Amino acid sequence: MKHVDWTAMTVFLLFFALVTVMGFLASRWRRADDAAHLHEWGLGGRSFGTWITWFLLGGDLYTAYTFIAVPAAVYAGGAMGFFAVPYTIIAYPLVFLFLPRLWSVSRVHGYVTPADFIRGRYGSRGLSVAVALTGILATMPYIALQLVGIQAVLDVLGVGGSGNWFLQDLPLFIAFGVLAAYTYSAGLRAPALIAFVKDALIYIVIAVAVIYIPMRLGGYGHIFDAAQHKFATPGADGKPSGSLVVGPSGQWAYATLAFGSALALFMYPHSVTGVLASKSRNTVRRNMAIMPAYSLMLGLLALLGFMAIAAGVSKGAKGYNSQLAVPQLFADMFPSWFTGVAFAAIGIGALVPAAIMSIAAANLFTRNVYKEFLKPDATAAEETKVAKIASLLVKVGALVFVLTMDKQAAINMQLLGGLWILQTAVALVAGLFTRWFHRWALLAGWAAGMVYGTWAAWGISSKATKHFGGNTKVIPGIGETGYIGLTAFALNLVVAVVLTLVLRALKAPEGTDETSRADYSAEAGDEAVERAPQPAVAH
Amino acid sequence: MPSSSPHVPTAGAPPAVSAARVLAGLCLLVPIVVMMWVPSYSKVTPKLGGMPFFYWYQLLWVLLSALFTSAAYLLIRRDEAARRDAAAPAPTTAAAPVVPAPKDGGRA
Numbered sequence A: 001m002k003h004v005d006w007t008a009m010t011v012f013l014l015f016f017a018l019v020t021v022m023g024f025l026a027s028r029w030r031r032a033d034d035a036a037h038l039h040e041w042g043l044g045g046r047s048f049g050t051w052i053t054w055f056l057l058g059g060d061l062y063t064a065y066t067f068i069a070v071p072a073a074v075y076a077g078g079a080m081g082f083f084a085v086p087y088t089i090i091a092y093p094l095v096f097l098f099l100p101r102l103w104s105v106s107r108v109h110g111y112v113t114p115a116d117f118i119r120g121r122y123g124s125r126g127l128s129v130a131v132a133l134t135g136i137l138a139t140m141p142y143i144a145l146q147l148v149g150i151q152a153v154l155d156v157l158g159v160g161g162s163g164n165w166f167l168q169d170l171p172l173f174i175a176f177g178v179l180a181a182y183t184y185s186a187g188l189r190a191p192a193l194i195a196f197v198k199d200a201l202i203y204i205v206i207a208v209a210v211i212y213i214p215m216r217l218g219g220y221g222h223i224f225d226a227a228q229h230k231f232a233t234p235g236a237d238g239k240p241s242g243s244l245v246v247g248p249s250g251q252w253a254y255a256t257l258a259f260g261s262a263l264a265l266f267m268y269p270h271s272v273t274g275v276l277a278s279k280s281r282n283t284v285r286r287n288m289a290i291m292p293a294y295s296l297m298l299g300l301l302a303l304l305g306f307m308a309i310a311a312g313v314s315k316g317a318k319g320y321n322s323q324l325a326v327p328q329l330f331a332d333m334f335p336s337w338f339t340g341v342a343f344a345a346i347g348i349g350a351l352v353p354a355a356i357m358s359i360a361a362a363n364l365f366t367r368n369v370y371k372e373f374l375k376p377d378a379t380a381a382e383e384t385k386v387a388k389i390a391s392l393l394v395k396v397g398a399l400v401f402v403l404t405m406d407k408q409a410a411i412n413m414q415l416l417g418g419l420w421i422l423q424t425a426v427a428l429v430a431g432l433f434t435r436w437f438h439r440w441a442l443l444a445g446w447a448a449g450m451v452y453g454t455w456a457a458w459g460i461s462s463k464a465t466k467h468f469g470g471n472t473k474v475i476p477g478i479g480e481t482g483y484i485g486l487t488a489f490a491l492n493l494v495v496a497v498v499l500t501l502v503l504r505a506l507k508a509p510e511g512t513d514e515t516s517r518a519d520y521s522a523e524a525g526d527e528a529v530e531r532a533p534q535p536a537v538a539h
Numbered sequence B: 001m002p003s004s005s006p007h008v009p010t011a012g013a014p015p016a017v018s019a020a021r022v023l024a025g026l027c028l029l030v031p032i033v034v035m036m037w038v039p040s041y042s043k044v045t046p047k048l049g050g051m052p053f054f055y056w057y058q059l060l061w062v063l064l065s066a067l068f069t070s071a072a073y074l075l076i077r078r079d080e081a082a083r084r085d086a087a088a089p090a091p092t093t094a095a096a097p098v099v100p101a102p103k104d105g106g107r108a
Helices: A006-028 A038-046 A050-061 A064-077 A079-096 A099-109 A114-122 A125-157 A165-186 A189-217 A219-232 A248-265 A269-276 A281-290 A292-311 A322-333 A336-374 A380-404 A407-422 A425-433 A439-458 A484-505 A517-521 A527-531 B019-036 B053-087
Strands: A472-474 A481-483
Touching (some): A006 A125, A006 A165, A006 A189, A038 A336, A038 A380, A050 A189, A050 A269, A050 A281, A050 A292, A050 A336, A064 A079, A064 A125, A064 A292, A064 A322, A064 A336, A079 A248, A079 A281, A079 B019, A079 B053, A099 A114, A099 A281, A099 A425, A099 A517, A099 A527, A114 A125, A125 A165, A125 A269, A125 A322, A125 A336, A125 A380, A125 A407, A125 A425, A125 A439, A165 A189, A189 A219, A189 A292, A189 A322, A189 A336, A219 A292, A248 A407, A248 A425, A248 A472, A248 A481, A248 A484, A248 B019, A269 A336, A281 B053, A292 A322, A292 B053, A407 A439, A425 A439, A425 A484, A439 A484, A472 A484, A481 A484, B019 B053
Antiparallel strands (some): A472 A481
16 A cells, blocks of 8 residues: 655655765864864864854754654644643743853863763762763663654655565664764764754745645634544543643643753753853853744644644544654645655754764763773773764664664653653752752652652553553642652652751761862853863864 | 862952842743743633634744843843953953943943
């Protein structure tokens, strides 16, 4: 029943070839004097200005999976899936408060990862490795989901999904092999350069989609009427399948999901990598003001979920996979060549974050596991070598994950990943402002949040899965349904405060703080930054 | 060597809480509070071009949040410039009393 759309396929492959060439050429772009240093491979020489950082962060945070999953959630349930919009609205004002401080202290002390900062601030190897491992754990399924994004596109293109397992997944192997090769050779410069193509394509596709598709479907009024009609029709369980607005019982969930996700966003190692790669404190701040352009794009993208309903992409199929809704909408609505452009946007949209995520996870492993525990006297060149190899292993791990476990497992794990990474926020954010918290209390709080969150999520079943079937649950003591991650975060905070009081009363050893107050407000050009471990200046 | 010993502020240093910082904080707080107040916007009407209120209102706030964050950025940049001038006065102005940064002194 499948046929391959060759026009779309050709356009898709042309763009893919273009970014592959760019990926390999990237190692010569803004080439550094000392390419062996981890600053270079892992942070692009800490040299990116406002616009490169903007494209890099946009390419990093708004992933292919986002493009598939956000409209899919709206397609399946309506308003609740739209929480991604307030989430990205809240995120930038929120992190504006502390990311510049993280940039400054990391620049002065040469920190490459968030766990490096924890190590320096609290003098605690235990807390540092907890943060590092949480980061790696949360990032792996996220990389896997980028593959799911590519798979959805290939599926609609008519490639894969049939034949033997090897042929079926061959396109995925090729895409990932190429990605792994240029990430290995060019480091963070590769995704930074490719991000220009990715974001340009995405903006063009979304702009065309939100104008052209409603014209074909009879306007937004008609689209929302069709959605209203679909959601009002009772499903198999006799309840409406969705809603155009969030009902009173869902409003806490909507708000806590938005807030918790916003706080978690910049705890992810790949987000921090994007921030630390910028060349100045003001670059970071300026980006918080211009990143909402991507949020607007995401909001418009979410509306595609409603358009997919009005266009009837499921064609009445029972148990339709909503992940395919947007690729199918593009294929049904656009001429073939533009479908190719749209799919290229999604496909490349998977490669950029997957590259940055694997670099971030590799940095964590190298700095906070390998150098910390295995080879403390590793030279800068050895660090870079280990990081390059680790970036390959991380990607292979993600590939194995996608191929051996079902898609649902990757989605479950990614939900858990968000919940887990949020538990590093207490130590990280509080540490940027105060040394009041005791390192052992923070470790205990982290453990409490991780255990509670995982346990609470385990107990949620859904139609698709027996465990980890969602991310909201009744908040103990409040009685409203809320985001589990945020509840766990609150527990984490309470444990950290109480134990800090206890440990301080017992005069437990506090550990050495290698940072000083002025480090947190240092700006490029300051004496402290000039004296800092220098990445070779790139031009 | 623990370096958490309190730093004695120099005589002319601006206070930790300045008007610009408070104002910037408020600019950052507004979008967060507005978005967390879900009951205020979880409704269908008034529609805009067929789009329920719930959707166009949040899309509108994407733009407004960018304006508020930009305002905070400009305020903080001016505040930091003032702090830098106060912390390291140029030799020629060392004897002069510390004055707030000029109105157009935001440029780094």
